[in-house]
Amino acid sequence: MKVLLLGSGGREHALAWKLAASPLLTKLYAAPGNPGIAQQAELVALDISNHVAVAGFCRDMKIDLVVVGPEAPLVAGIADDLRAAGIRMFGPSKAAARLEGSKGFTKDLCARFDIPTAAYGRFDNLAAARAYVEKVGAPIVIKADGLAAGKGVTVAMTLAEALDGLNACFDGSFGSAGAEVVVEEFLTGEEASFFCLCDGTTALPFGTAQDHKRVGDGDIGPNTGGMGAYSPAPVMTPEIIERTMREIIEPTMRGMAELGSPFAGVLFAGLMIDENGPKLIEYNTRFGDPECQVLMMRLKDDLLVLLNAAADGQLSHMSVRWRDEAALTVVMAAQGYPGAPEKGSVIRGIDGERGDGTQIFHAGTAINAGALVANGGRVLNVTATGATVGEAQRQAYAAVDRIDWPQGFCRRDIGWRAVEREAGR
Numbered sequence: 228m229k230v231l232l233l234g235s236g237g238r239e240h241a242l243a244w245k246l247a248a249s250p251l252l253t254k255l256y257a258a259p260g261n262p263g264i265a266q267q268a269e270l271v272a273l274d275i276s277n278h279v280a281v282a283g284f285c286r287d288m289k290i291d292l293v294v295v296g297p298e299a300p301l302v303a304g305i306a307d308d309l310r311a312a313g314i315r316m317f318g319p320s321k322a323a324a325r326l327e328g329s330k331g332f333t334k335d336l337c338a339r340f341d342i343p344t345a346a347y348g349r350f351d352n353l354a355a356a357r358a359y360v361e362k363v364g365a366p367i368v369i370k371a372d373g374l375a376a377g378k379g380v381t382v383a384m385t386l387a388e389a390l391d392g393l394n395a396c397f398d399g400s401f402g403s404a405g406a407e408v409v410v411e412e413f414l415t416g417e418e419a420s421f422f423c424l425c426d427g428t429t430a431l432p433f434g435t436a437q438d439h440k441r442v443g444d445g446d447i448g449p450n451t452g453g454m455g456a457y458s459p460a461p462v463m464t465p466e467i468i469e470r471t472m473r474e475i476i477e478p479t480m481r482g483m484a485e486l487g488s489p490f491a492g493v494l495f496a497g498l499m500i501d502e503n504g505p506k507l508i509e510y511n512t513r514f515g516d517p518e519c520q521v522l523m524m525r526l527k528d529d530l531l532v533l534l535n536a537a538a539d540g541q542l543s544h545m546s547v548r549w550r551d552e553a554a555l556t557v558v559m560a561a562q563g564y565p566g567a568p569e570k571g572s573v574i575r576g577i578d579g580e581r582g583d584g585t586q587i588f589h590a591g592t593a594i595n596a597g598a599l600v601a602n603g604g605r606v607l608n609v610t611a612t613g614a615t616v617g618e619a620q621r622q623a624y625a626a627v628d629r630i631d632w633p634q635g636f637c638r639r640d641i642g643w644r645a646v647e648r649e650a651g652r
């Protein structure tokens with residue numbers, strides 16, 4: 228099979244690495260890709276927001292399957308445009324990607340199909356939103372309705388923070404994404420990520436993970452795209468997974484089909500788990516980054532076989548096997564991240580076989596005058612497996628310490644919650 232992978236981050240490098248291991252694969256292309264992905268794929272200089280150009284490339288090169296990494300092209304309808312051009316594709320339609328593209332849409336779906344989630348209100352003007360926030364009081368959560376690159380959520384512990392969050396949405400800080408706002412009840416508990424592969428009818432459980440969103444050790448400091456992750460998430464016991472499927476995922480699949488927009492692709496549920504069970508915080512309609520990196524390290528089965536089955540509506544015949552080991556990834560970022568990361572510093576010491584089972588996925592790198600350089604905020608994902616999360620953590624940090632990149636930094640405590648649990652603390 229000839230496969231085209233869209234995207235350029237660490238998530239896509241992990242997908243490329245796993246796809247390249249498939250005996251079904253004859254040729255992998257990636258657009259735009261990165262220097263890490265270039266180890267597994269031929270990079271193509273395609274503008275992936277130009278769906279006509281992507282479809283033209285697929286026709287010319289006789290691409291058998293397109294796999295989309297990031298959310299923006301999905302929300303912009305690339306799956307519809309490629310399918311209309313007769314190209315096979317793994318990923319949700321524009322209507323189905325509303326599960327990520329509109330938080331209000333997802334909340335209304337939850338209300339209509341009885342899916343456990345935080346109580347909420349939807350508003351398109353400041354005065355009404357403000358009145359609701361003042362009535363409910365803090366703590367409270369303010370969310371821009373649309374895609375805001377992970378920045379549209381304010382978890383407000385005081386009324387003043389909540390009002391600032393509302394102002395930021397309605398003054399245009401998030402562009403059109405903030406023209407509508409969801410105001411939510413503040414939930415407490417432990418967060419986890421739960422993934423399913425979906426084919427419009429069947430949702431096949433596809434692993435669990437936990438990530439670290441804050442930039443600093445101890446989960447402090449500004450929010451980021453994610454500074455590390457591990458899998459599996461200990462809080463996702465077989466009982467919680469069974470309840471998540473029955474109470475959240477299956478009603479979502481039925482509801483989306485009933486609304487005329489059946490969901491096919493990766494359904495990524497952000498969950499809050501407390502003594503009453505799981506509640507949905509939000510949906511994403513693609514793999515998490517860096518959660519994908521740890522899932523790919525643990526996946527025993529052939530990813531391409533599974534994605535084909537999803538594209539053909541055949542997931543009810545499939546099962547997924549995982550390695551027993553835990554996996555953990557540490558994000559190395561360029562100094563300045565998440566504000567203004569410094570670009571251009573040279574990274575040494577990541578070439579060649581390490582022979583220790585670790586993988587270094589490229590997230591934001593470039594080649595400049597023959598040298599590998601930092602080219603973004605999150606730059607490398609140093610990923611390892613181990614018998615426990617603690618062992619995977621030791622392996623990952625040992626690999627981090629072999630990298631020669633003085634201008635990079637990482638958190639030193641990725642996985643702390645699971646490691647403490649393993650130690651019985």
Ligand code: AMP
Nearest residue numbers: 345368380382411412413414497508509
């Ligand atoms: P989201 O982009 O919706 O995942 O929100 C980003 C983060 O904000 C989540 O990972 C949670 O840590 C937090 N968050 C979102 N919604 C709530 C809520 N209703 N209660 C508490 N924390 C929340």
